[in-house]
Amino acid sequence: KQEVTQIPAALSVPEGENLVLNCSFTDSAIYNLQWFRQDPGKGLTSLLLIQSSQREQTSGRLNASLDKSSGRSTLYIAASQPGDSATYLCASTTDSWGKFQFGAGTQVVVTP
């Protein structure tokens, strides 16, 4: 069974600093990996989806990389802002139809 781990569990940075969030997975035969953010009491907002054939995806200040051989994905958030404070979750699937295994998340606080 795929296991997804996110370290650290919590992270606090001053505004303007770059954020680096790590996700590792045990089964390298992933089909997709998706990054989400979750605000308190809210659902999940999709940030980036990386398909197995891709090495990275970019959207604005966000960049996510995928290294299947080492079982890792990294989410970079450039020039962090207080509005980036949230819990970030990664999820991967080894099935073509998308049953996700989620990490426990990294809780991020960006201080002004």
Add this chain to the structure above:
Amino acid sequence: GAGVSQSPSNKVTEKGKDVELRCDPISGHTALYWYRQSLGQGLEFLIYFQGNSAPDKSGLPSDRFSAERTGGSVSTLTIQRTQQEDSAVYLCASSPRGAGGPRNEQFFGPGTRLTVL
């Protein structure tokens, strides 16, 4: 356009009662997923629908849990004889699966917070 919607947003029930949770996926999305988010358990998969069929029900925790989907659209998750350990946030997601957009990108609803007293 409209995203995934879920109702009710909050549900408080007494132990032993049945509850129904509803999910309206994004129009045209053929795949629909139910997940549960519990304190200390993280997010766990419950069931997956492709159209009205459920090829994977492996995450349903017991036979008290069931789900259906009608018209390839709305889905209902039913929990019978609720127990306190059923208290959690139940999240629904949908995916286009060939209707356009990246394959398998899942879009989540706001969830239903279920509290069993």
